[in-house]
Amino acid sequence: MKVGELARATGLTVRTLHHWEERGLVVPSARTAADHRVYDDGDVRRVYQVVALRELGLPLDAIGDLLTNGSFDVVLAAHLEQVDARLTALRSLRGTLAGVVDRLRAAPAPDPSDVLRMIDEVSRVNDTFAQYFTPEQVAELQARRTEGEATAAAWPELIAAVRAEMDAGTDPADPRVRALATRWAELLESFHRGDPELREQLYRMRADNTAEVAAAGGPDQAMIDYIGGGRPARP
Structure with missing residues (x-):
């Protein structure tokens, strides 16, 4: 398989495969005459x-x-053990949810203890950061939290400005939108700091959780597509 075929087959990006090759993790066994x-x-x-x-x-x-x-x-064996642990957690969560659903048929609201138990079990089953980032990356992101407060605070204003241009029907190539796109790219760059692996995981997390991101005030896919029409390839 060539790198593009492997990327499509696995759901990984070509950039990730190149990065793994640079790290010596997955080095292709051969090259074509054209050096592919x-x-x-x-x-x-x-x-x-x-x-x-x-x-x-x-x-x-x-x-x-x-x-x-x-x-x-x-x-x-290690992967199987992790999958088994997740299945155990899911079965436990299902049992808790089924019990709460049964009790709700006779009561107007769930018992607080039920809610607390569901929160705990959902957290263990679906820890978003644990799905996408290594412990070292999580620690790094947390370490940046204080220094990145100004950057984080800039996002709502930028998203609102982009939304206003979208609603006004402004062409993505318009200089106003291009300026917003440049600022968008700068904020992203300040977050992942050019780390290709962290950057890919951040994009993957957003792509896998588009509804949740939008519900939390983040950009939806329409906005991502719009701003992408007015800026260079993502940094």
């Missing part, structure tokens, strides 16, 4: 190992060490 990357079955297994280990929360450096010294069956 070619991945064989062993390379695809290697991609799976990296994906599985990232899902387990390991940083890339640790993944590299494990791939050098470990084996495919170790990664499979």
Whole structure:
């Protein structure tokens, strides 16, 4: 498979695969006469190992060490253990929800203890940051929280300005929109600071949670598409 084919087949981005190659995690086994990357079955297994280990929360450096010294069956076993843990948590959450639904048939509102238990179980099943970021990346994002307060505060005003131009029917190529797009790109850059892996995870989290992002006041897909028409490729 060429890199584009592998990206489409796995749902990863070409940029991510290039980054993993630079880190020595997944290096294509061959090159064509035109110097295009070619991945064989062993390379695809290697991609799976990296994906599985990232899902387990390991940083890339640790993944590299494990791939050098470990084996495919170790990664499979660890991934299976995590999936089993998630299934156990989901079954527990389902039992709690079913019990609350039954009790709501006889009461106007759920008991506070039921609500607290559901919050706890939902958090364990669906910890958004844990799905997308390694512990090191979470710590880095938290460390930036204070210094990034000014940047975070700029987003609502920028989103409102973009929304106003959309509602007015302004062409995305208009200088006003291009200026907003430049500011948009600057805010994104200040958040991920050019880290390609962190950048990809941030975009992936937004893409996987578009409704939640919009409900929290963030941009919806229509706005992303609109601002994308007036600025260069994302930084």
